Amino acid sequence: MDTSNTLKIHLDRVTASQVTGKHVATGLTISGQIMMIEEIYDIKRHRNVLHVHRLHDQWRTTTIVAQAETDFSYVDSFSDGRILLVASRCDDDIDGSWLPNAFIYDQSGLLLDSYCLDDGIQNVHIDEKNQIWVSYFDEGVFADLATNSIGSFGLAVFNEFGQVVFKNKEYPIDDCYALNVCASDDAWFFYHPDYRIVHFYKGNSTSYQVPLRHFSDFIVQGGSLISTDNEHTYLLQQEGDTYVEKARILFESEKGSLLQGTIKMRQNRIVLSTDTRLYAGTFSDFIPE
DSSP states (O other): OOTTOEEEEEOEEOTTOOOOSEEEEEEEOTTSOEEEEEEEEETTTTEEEEEEEEEETTEEEEEEESOOSSOEEEEEEOTTSOEEEEESOOOBOTTSOBOOOEEEEOTTSOEEEEEOOOSOEEEEEEOTTSOEEEEEOHHHHHTTGGGTOGGGGSEEEEOTTSOEEEEOOSSOOSEEEEEEEEETTEEEEEEETTTEEEEEETTEEEEEEOOSOOOSEEEEETTEEEEEOSSOEEEEEEETTEEEEEEEEEEEOTTSOBOOSEEEEETTEEEEEOSSOEEEEEGGGTSOO
16 A cells, blocks of 8 residues: 555534543444443532433433443444443353343433343444344453353344344354444444455345454445544455555544544444544545545
């Protein structure tokens, strides 16, 4: 790749996304909404609580969740508005069983259900059928391989009640770095050690080779792909069954200042979270003519 080829991509500041507490996690729902968790000290409760924001164009709704002790990494929403918060890791109980690391709340913050989606979670996406897609990193894949745990498959799908409905048995996943669920019959994932991107589409799967570079989020549109590890972001183009890096991408604000932060991608959307606010854009804005 010619490292001198750099694209500067403008992201719009998301209205009503200002962060006043500690940013915990950002997520994108299947309907395109942005979800954000921040931890804030509650004077009345004399403790930290979680504010789960759902951003709608020019405004946001907030659900206060009292459970701030769990180290949540992922947030998403079911079609009826219920909120899913998931921790990447889970502890084991005194009998050796896993404790819950997935918690479902209603829009008033009441805990409705909790269960374990296994340990070592890398990504979580809910599709339009309320199925929960979960990918796992290496500690989740290999920690309990002998017991044939769900994480050992690298990628699994659960129903909304936490019951497994799909386990990957086709691809030799050691670490499922990235996931992009566009629909229940249209999902992408990137796995190691083969450094391949797989596309599940209407019951079939196709895999593509990518450069030997780790990335945690990506989006695909036509023959173009954007990948990021939060430190470096690249534009790739499909050439046969391979994606080839064509340019490095830098994100900038509406004022032209360089943006750095945590990047989330889903479907064709990109959200970048800084310490104070969110910035967003869509892939269709970025593809060169």
